[in-house]
Amino acid sequence: MVEYSLDQLECFVTAAKAGSFSEAGRQLNKAQSAVSTSVANLEIDFGVPLFDRSGKYLELTSEGEVLLREAETILYRCARLQNRALAFAADVETRVRVAIDEALRSPLLEVLPEFAAQFPATEMDVSEGLFTDVHRAVALGHADIGLLIGTGIPEPTVKYKLLGYIPFQAAVAAHHPLAAKKQVAVSDLEDERQIIITSRGEQRHSEITPFSHRLWVAESYASGLGMIRKGVGWAFLPEPVLQDATGDGSIVALSLELEHRVHTSPLYLLWKRDDVVGQAGQWLFEMFAEMGSRLADG
Incomplete structure (x- = not known):
């Protein structure tokens, strides 16, 4: 030998x-x-x-x-x-499973390089969903940590921490008729098709009011953005999604005559009540809290 x-x-x-x-x-x-x-x-x-x-x-x-x-x-x-x-x-987890709202993909990616440097031996599993998808993943033990935009379902086995409120803005394709208006009134929104983003269980943000009687439903932001880019309608989008979507100029935010109505949705950190969170998880808690503050500030 x-x-x-x-x-x-x-x-x-x-x-x-x-x-x-x-x-x-x-x-x-x-x-x-x-x-x-x-x-x-x-x-x-x-x-x-x-x-x-x-x-x-x-x-x-x-x-x-x-x-x-x-x-x-x-x-x-x-x-x-x-x-x-x-x-x-050092009491560091060998694996951390994170379930996030699909809208938070880009903010999460920003912290992953630092996580990899801080915890090189810890594996990371990331899953995405909308609304109850994230809550369910934590409640069923499929994820250790969850980041949820919207109101969660009361569940005794899951703990919640409010991190802030995510602003939503109305958006359309750059070639959509609404994009040419300096100020968009409620009546303008009512006259155009609205795209609603839902989970697979057809849950949507309770804070977002359907303005139009003509609704199309998408089960992901990717599908919803595709519809918007084709000019078939407008939608309320959370700030992180809007920032990514408007980067190439194909989608623009609308200036609404709705100063008295600020559209926001709560951002929650979720974890199992009886789980022991190690150093890697605690580090993510801190990073997510900072993320929530940044997103809430716009």
């Missing part, structure tokens, strides 16, 4: 990427001779040359190219093993 150390594999991989033993030694804070000797001993253990040393720079042999990929895999798995062991010792 071939015997080798992780240190030897690290010297091999670093030298292959650096192109020289001297540069590898500098990166590893080792003497050049120590790196060269370590790789030479590895070649003896493997029984094949890993590098062609005849030129100015190190060149991998055909055997070395194959073994380099294997060595990189071993080092990666060892690092992952160590990170997970450290996570267990």
Whole structure:
């Protein structure tokens, strides 16, 4: 059986990427001779040359190219093993399952890189839904944490924390007749088709009033936005969705003559009442609270 150390594999991989033993030694804070000797001993253990040393720079042999990929895999798995062991010792979850309102996709994506850096050994499962979909995922134990826009269903096993209120604005396609108006009256909305976003259970935001007698229903924001872009109607959209949708100019927000009626919907953080939340979950709680404050401020 071939015997080798992780240190030897690290010297091999670093030298292959650096192109020289001297540069590898500098990166590893080792003497050049120590790196060269370590790789030479590895070649003896493997029984094949890993590098062609005849030129100015190190060149991998055909055997070395194959073994380099294997060595990189071993080092990666060892690092992952160590990170997970450290996570267990530090009371960090190995996996966090998050269910979010579909409208919060972009705000969530903004915090994920920092989460990955803070908790490299923690797996993240993200599911999306609307209204009761998110609540149900937490209540049934399919998600550890939920972010819900709208009023949740009272459930004794689920705890709620109000993070703020998400503003909604009316939006249409840039080529829709309503887009040409500087101010849009209630009567204008009543005359045009309204698109309502619902969950699969046909639940919709109770705060959003149907203005038009002509309604189309979409079970996702993606479908609703598609309808809007085609110019078939207008819809009330939460601020995060509206910001993404108006970026390319195909959809515009309407200026309504409704100053006395501010359309908002509550943003709730959900989690199971009896669950113990670890460090990764607590970190997400804090990030989501900050997210709620930013979104509520518009």
